[in-house]
Amino acid sequence: MAGMDLALATGRGELLLTHWPEVGRPLVADEDVIQIGDREHEEIPPVTRFTAQEIQQIGIARLGERVISRLEQRGLDRVWLHLDLDVLDERVLPAVDSPGRPGLDFSQLSELTSTLAGTGRVAGLDVAVYDPELDPDGAYAAPIVDCLASALAPLATMEATRA
Template sequence: MGFPIRRTHVNLEVIRQVGVKKAAIDLLKRLQHNRLDGFWIHLDADVLDDAIMPAVDYRMPDGLSFVELTDVLQVLIGSPKAMGIDITIFNPKLDLDGIIAQAFTQALVAGLMPHS
């Protein structure tokens, strides 16, 4: 027996209109309203803007910036309901010098570390 899966998504244009951090906070409120025991964060690297994340097989023009990613992760991972995270879709064969991986890792660490 597994956990029931409920996916939530919001259009990036709408998120940017209200602000990335506020949209993440609003999402958490919706999740709490649904009285979920917890939630899992699934992050595909290809949601990041093409200009900063070309090391993916499906590139996303006008995707998230590293700052936006960090802001969203800080809000979500700060919730006691956050059960875990998986990070996928990064293709190291498209990052021969490791510069993209380094920038991505820095954004992830900033987003996943507790902040005050």
């Protein structure tokens, strides 16, 4: 399973890091995980996975529909969104720990993030793996910020209309 944080949250790894006595189970059930953008196909039932190659075939709009459908099937009203920038194609963002191809571009990541956040189900999100040491001129920082700002701007508008 890609991502040590996801592995630990689903109960894979050292007992000291995966055992939560008060909870009595892993923090996240495999059935509730939706992993998007891996470049290698790894079968981990019952984790729902969409590889970068599959995304290229079905497109971002269809991917968003399928992810939302899975959330509805599982009855998940609140989810956490982890954005690992490794999902971007290395031609777009090489300043990550695991650059590769194929991958999303910034507009695709923005569209997907906006679609998911727009469901009202995303309780929070984190962004990981931008490595400024691999970007000494800071050329990639602004496109990352622009991507996130574009994706999340509709939420600010929604909040303003509610107030």
